[in-house]
Amino acid sequence: MEVSSTLNITRINRLHMGVYTCEANNGIPPVARQNFSVEVHCKGFFLSCSGLDSLKFTPNNKHGVSASPVAPLIEIHEHLVGGYRGMSREVDCAIEAYPEAVNYWERHDGKEIHTQEGKYTVRHRTHGKYTSSVSLNVSLDSPMDFGTYYCISKNTQGLTKASVTIFGKKPK
Numbered sequence: 001m002e003v004s005s006t007l008n009i010t011r012i013n014r015l016h017m018g019v020y021t022c023e024a025n026n027g028i029p030p031v032a033r034q035n036f037s038v039e040v041h042c043k044g045f046f047l048s049c050s051g052l053d054s055l056k057f058t059p060n061n062k063h064g065v066s067a068s069p070v071a072p073l074i075e076i077h078e079h080l081v082g083g084y085r086g087m088s089r090e091v092d093c094a095i096e097a098y099p100e101a102v103n104y105w106e107r108h109d110g111k112e113i114h115t116q117e118g119k120y121t122v123r124h125r126t127h128g129k130y131t132s133s134v135s136l137n138v139s140l141d142s143p144m145d146f147g148t149y150y151c152i153s154k155n156t157q158g159l160t161k162a163s164v165t166i167f168g169k170k171p172k
Contacts, residue, residue, distance in 0.1 A: 012040055017098075017130075039098070071158030072097035074151055082169040083140045091164040092135040093151035094127075101155035105136045108147040138166060 009016050017040050024032040073096040083089040095103055105113040105122060113136060115122050121137040138145055148165045 009038075016040060071160040072101045072153035072155055074153055074160050074162040076151065076162050076164055079164055081164060081166050083146075083166055084169055084171050085140055085142075088137055088139050089166055090135055090137045091149060091151075091166070092133055093153075093162055093164075094131065094133045095151075095153045096131050097153055097155050097157075098130045099155050099157070101132075101153045103132060103134045103151070103153045105134065106150040106152055108149065113149075140166070140168075143168075 005022075007020065007022070017038055020036045020038060022034045022036065075094040075096075076092075077094075078091065081089050081091055093103075095101060097103075103124065105120075107113055113120050113122060119139050119141075123135045123137075124132065125135075126132045134151060136149060136151075138149070140146065146166050146168045148163050151162045151164065153160050
């Protein structure tokens with residue numbers, strides 16, 4: 001273990017977020033402790049923040065770090081989903097956001113989607129402190145049900161929108 005009054009974190013990213021404790025112990029009680037809270041505002045959970053290659057903690061730097069603020073990150077695994085009239089299809093988006101975001105789905109006509117018996121089911125799930133997902137189950141009953149749907153995530157850093165298109169397939 002290295003003994004130093006400075007902690008350097010190089011290539012800082014969101015995995016480094018949390019509370020760090022500096023402890024000074026010279027063998028004579030009491031042990032002195034100082035907590036440092038680190039919040040990293042950047043795009044991409046596994047990407048390093050642009051313009052911020054390292055963070056240095058010293059006893060006078062207690063406030064953590066804030067890099068270039070950006071909007072939430074949305075990942076969609078299937079951008080094109082086929083379905084038959086009369087069936088249901090589920091689409092999903094994974095969201096990474098800090099600070100916490102408001103997440104929802106919109107139809108291609110711009111209307112926000114809420115759970116509606118027999119038509120739409122919207123499910124919000126939290127996977128970790130900074131990650132969540134929102135799924136949308138659509139009953140494909142009419143031609144208006146096919147088209148583009150938007151997963152939207154909004155926090156104080158901005159708004160991000162990602163699309164999924166549900167297209168009609170001919171029954172076999």
